[in-house]
Amino acid sequence: MSAEQSMGVIFGTALAAGLMGSLTGLGGGVLIVPLLTVGFGLDIRVAIGASIVSIIATSSGAAAAYVRDHLTNIRIGMLLEMATTMGGLTGAFVTGYLPSGALFALFGAVLLVSAIPMVRKLGEEIPHGVLSDAPARALRLAGRYPDRSSGTEIPYQVKGVPAGISMMYFAGVFSGLLGIGAGALKVLAMDTAMRLPMKVSTATSNFMIGVTAAASAGVYFWRGDVVPVVAAPVALGVLGGSLVGAQLLLRFPNVTVRLIFIPVLAGVGIEMLLRGIGVA
Amino acid sequence: MNETPQPVRYGGGPMELWISRGLLAGVILSGLIIFAGLVLFLAKGTASGESLTNLVDQQKAAADFGAILRGAGRADGKSLIQFGLFVLILTPISRVAMSVFFFLRERDRIFVVITTTVLLILLGGLIGAALTQ
Numbered sequence: 001m002s003a004e005q006s007m008g009v010i011f012g013t014a015l016a017a018g019l020m021g022s023l024t025g026l027g028g029g030v031l032i033v034p035l036l037t038v039g040f041g042l043d044i045r046v047a048i049g050a051s052i053v054s055i056i057a058t059s060s061g062a063a064a065a066y067v068r069d070h071l072t073n074i075r076i077g078m079l080l081e082m083a084t085t086m087g088g089l090t091g092a093f094v095t096g097y098l099p100s101g102a103l104f105a106l107f108g109a110v111l112l113v114s115a116i117p118m119v120r121k122l123g124e125e126i127p128h129g130v131l132s133d134a135p136a137r138a139l140r141l142a143g144r145y146p147d148r149s150s151g152t153e154i155p156y157q158v159k160g161v162p163a164g165i166s167m168m169y170f171a172g173v174f175s176g177l178l179g180i181g182a183g184a185l186k187v188l189a190m191d192t193a194m195r196l197p198m199k200v201s202t203a204t205s206n207f208m209i210g211v212t213a214a215a216s217a218g219v220y221f222w223r224g225d226v227v228p229v230v231a232a233p234v235a236l237g238v239l240g241g242s243l244v245g246a247q248l249l250l251r252f253p254n255v256t257v258r259l260i261f262i263p264v265l266a267g268v269g270i271e272m273l274l275r276g277i278g279v280a
Numbered sequence: 281m282n283e284t285p286q287p288v289r290y291g292g293g294p295m296e297l298w299i300s301r302g303l304l305a306g307v308i309l310s311g312l313i314i315f316a317g318l319v320l321f322l323a324k325g326t327a328s329g330e331s332l333t334n335l336v337d338q339q340k341a342a343a344d345f346g347a348i349l350r351g352a353g354r355a356d357g358k359s360l361i362q363f364g365l366f367v368l369i370l371t372p373i374s375r376v377a378m379s380v381f382f383f384l385r386e387r388d389r390i391f392v393v394i395t396t397t398v399l400l401i402l403l404g405g406l407i408g409a410a411l412t413q
Binding site: 001002003004006007009029030039041042043046051056058059060061063064065067068070072074075079081082085086088089092138139193210211213214215217218221222223224225226227228230231232233235236239 | 289295297298299300301303304306307310311314315317318321322327328329330331332333334335336339340341342343358362364365366368369370371372373375377390391392394395397398401403405406409410413
């Protein structure tokens with residue numbers, strides 16, 4: 001295959017990945033790295049470099065919509081970004097020193113973990129009995145969000161701020177290490193530690209993904225891992241796909257998308273894991 | 281500090297509106313630059329007759345900001361793509377810079393400190409990584 005044809009295929013698949021990613025809320029990144037490594041035999045660091053940049057594109061597009069829809073808790077997002085950006089920098093530096101096999105294995109493992117929240121819906125839509133703790137009160141983190149189905153505004157409190165911050169550091173490390181948004185890990189932290197309503201966790205996670213990715217993308221960029229011939233079709237494809245996906249999301253049943261996506265995630269995760277430990 | 285905090289509705293304020301607009305503008309701008317660079321790159325024909333892995337090996341080198349700017353100035357496809365990717369990386373960073381400004385205006389001291397810290401981490405990482413290459 002000539003380079004032009006390869007770039008065409010990469011663009012097409014990135015488009016599909018962006019579409020799937022925005023329909024499932026996972027971002028397109030998790031499919032980009034397997035595509036470029038397993039599909040095109042590229043160095044995993046080059047794949048991660050292209051992926052981390054494309055994540056900024058999708059997250060910023062989605063974040064713009066969520067912020068406009070009043071679902072994002074900007075104060076919580078900014079607070080936790082202190083931890084995710086530090087984690088992102090750590091991850092990006094560590095990637096330069098890890099052997100490829102370890103990166104494959106880690107990637108596969110994280111993919112499989114990311115599939116869990118899709119199989120079993122995590123957390124409560126609106127958690128009850130949460131009382132804001134001292135840091136949450138001092139930082140005025142409690143908020144309310146509009147609920148479309150009931151047409152009312154739902155107030156919520158916030159707890160577990162220190163635990164949330166620590167978990168976010170590790171979400172940032174994985175994002176920088178593997179070039180993914182680590183949205184599943186971020187939602188998990190806000191859901192289990194801070195007890196935020198699901199919609200707020202999802203929107204706030206998306207808001208943070210772009211900033212987290214920007215922290216590590218700089219390291220990949222200067223190191224030379226963001227290779228133009230690969231990053232350009234990936235960024236444009238994922239961006240296009242996620243813009244179309246955001247439109248479709250309104251009339252597409254979420255369940256169908258999940259049913260298609262879960263086996264894909266699991267299969268790709270196992271493939272990467274096996275490759276990492278040298279079986280495949 | 282004992283009173284129950286009044287829940288705040290996020291969104292709709294000037295900060296949210298400008299953040300939303302700024303993010304979209306940055307993504308669209310960088311998308312256009314990357315697209316233009318890609319078209320110029322393919323038009324030059326460097327890619328034809330080469331395999332992707334060969335091209336990747338040619339292009340996989342530490343980025344040099346001066347070279348990117350000079351290349352973008354003379355409409356070199358590869359440098360334009362890199363410049364567009366750099367604009368994309370700057371997009372969320374400018375979002376953080378904008379929020380520092382808004383929290384300053386609201387005289388919200390703690391959040392001025394928090395957002396400035398995030399901004400310093402981002403800029404420190406970006407500049408530090410550039411200098412250590």
